[in-house]
Amino acid sequence: MSFQNPVFIPGPTNIPERLRKACDMSTIDHRSPLFGQILSPAREGVRKVLKSDNAEVFIFPSTGTGGWETALTNTLSDGQKVLAARHGMFSQRWIDMCQRLGLDVQVVETPWGEGVPVDRYEEILSADTNHEIKAVLATHNETATGVTSDIAAVRRALDAAGHPAMLLVDGVSSIASMDFRFDAWGVDVAVTGSQKGFMLPAGLAILGFSPKALEASRSAGLRRVFFDVQSMHESYAKNAYPYTPAFGLLNGLNEACRMMLDEGLENVFSRHNRIAEGVRAAANAWGLDLCARSPELYSDTVTAICTPRGFNSTDIVTHAADAYGVAFGVGLGEVAGRVFRINHLGSMTDVMALCGIATAEMCMVDLGLDISLGSGVAAAQEYYRMHRNSSGA
Structure with missing residues (x-):
């Protein structure tokens, strides 16, 4: 491979020199006020990219896979039922994670090359009159097949069925590159990573939580320690982390959001x-x-x-x-x-x-x-x- 040539893999993506320099910074005291000058603008920048006024943004030292685990363990309890479609490698991996975490996954098998089967989702949700399904999973952009699904239509299916399940969206290869409307689409948890649309090295799991999802995290029974959003939420109130943050990547994230917002x-x-x-x-x-x-x-x-x-x-x-x-x-x-x-x-x-x-x-x-x-x-x-x-x- 040549470092002079751009890469054409769907992540990690090419890193602009401006962002490489932003990540390359001297060590700072992450318990000092200086760290807050990096953390707060980065979180606000992500919120703007998500087109949200009320999402609580969490940024973990991890990847999109860690973001998936954060979404699930902070909103669900052992044995609870989730609805998901298998229509590509990454939707399949999220289903596998659910199963390994002890969740009861109702899988809708869908041909690879097609998107989330919205009509089938609505049928299943309408039939679930006892509201046993607690979360609906949707992969916005299936990276393995080059397929984008209609998340607004998934929300309409939930609303048409009058179903209270949370909407959890994998936006790893869409957020920051394709239109994503957290508030307008009624998303409860959105997951992405630093190494895709944000044009940074791998190393950050980036999530938006709705007030409903944040409330669910107070009683969710699946075990988590490192990925506990309540611990992170409490630390954010002090412009801090519950452990050592990846401050160089966070500085890069802050700059990446600036770049995108400057471009529009x-x-x-x-x-x-x-x-x-x-x-x-x-x-x-x-x-x-x-x-x-x-x-x-x-x-x-x-x-x-x-x-x-x-x-x-x-x-x-x-x-x-x-x-x-x-x-x-x-x-x-x-x-x-x-x-x-x-x-x-x-x-x-x-x-x-x-x-x-x-x-x-x-x-x-x-x-x-x-x-x-x-x-x-x-x-x-x-x-x-x-x-x-x-x-x-």
């Missing part, structure tokens, strides 16, 4: 959509299908591209690394060997995306696929020319 959140989302459309135009020019089964499901942060039957898509990823020093994402789980993934998440521009498209194209030609060299690049170039941002971002 709607501009951030528009940039991701534009870059994604260029990648999708390239795939279409190559004559290759996407794993996502319909346009309304297309992700603006990662595109999973299907290769012809009988061809091992992992060969593209391996060849790209060996021959060109570029990283793409392999297929995972049920789509292993059938798709390769191009990330367009976080610190990414049209020009950077063209580098990835060109490299993928060279790899496919090298490996004997019936691809015309330059076809995908030209399709993406045309899209970017016609939809360019005057700022050049």
Whole structure:
């Protein structure tokens, strides 16, 4: 691999120099007032990115997986019932965590390439007249398949059923890159991590809790120590942590939020959509299908591209690394060997995306696929020319 080339994996993502410098700071006393000058703006910045006025933001030294565990252990008790759909590797992993924590998971099996089955959710919730289901899980952006689900529709399903279950959302590969409306969608817990849309190294689990979820944390029976939001909540009142914080990453998070808010959140989302459309135009020019089964499901942060039957898509990823020093994402789980993934998440521009498209194209030609060299690049170039941002971002 070459450190000079951008990565095209769906996390960790490329780190802007401005954020690398923000993370690279001298040791400070995390019990001093100086730490509060980092912590408070970082939490407020995340709240703005979530488009929330009332979310309680928690930031743990961890990753998105630690965020999942925080969401579950602070809102639920042993044996309680949750509703979840299995439609990709990351929704599957969240289900596995629920089961290992002793929760009773009602799993809705859904084809990979499709989103959260909202209609089926509404049927199940309407039938649950005793309100045994305590939480509904939804993966906003399934990173393995390049599928984005409609979280607002999940909230409408809960409301239509008159069901009080909490809505827990995995926004690991969507938050800070795609529109996410914590308050408007009635989300109770949102989970993300530092290494995706926030453009930082891995190391922070970032969560938003609604007042309802925070209240649930006072009586939730699942055991937690490190990931206890009540301990964190009490420490935040003193601009402190219950243990040693990752203050360099928190300083980077504060700066990342500034960068996005300076660009304007709607501009951030528009940039991701534009870059994604260029990648999708390239795939279409190559004559290759996407794993996502319909346009309304297309992700603006990662595109999973299907290769012809009988061809091992992992060969593209391996060849790209060996021959060109570029990283793409392999297929995972049920789509292993059938798709390769191009990330367009976080610190990414049209020009950077063209580098990835060109490299993928060279790899496919090298490996004997019936691809015309330059076809995908030209399709993406045309899209970017016609939809360019005057700022050049």
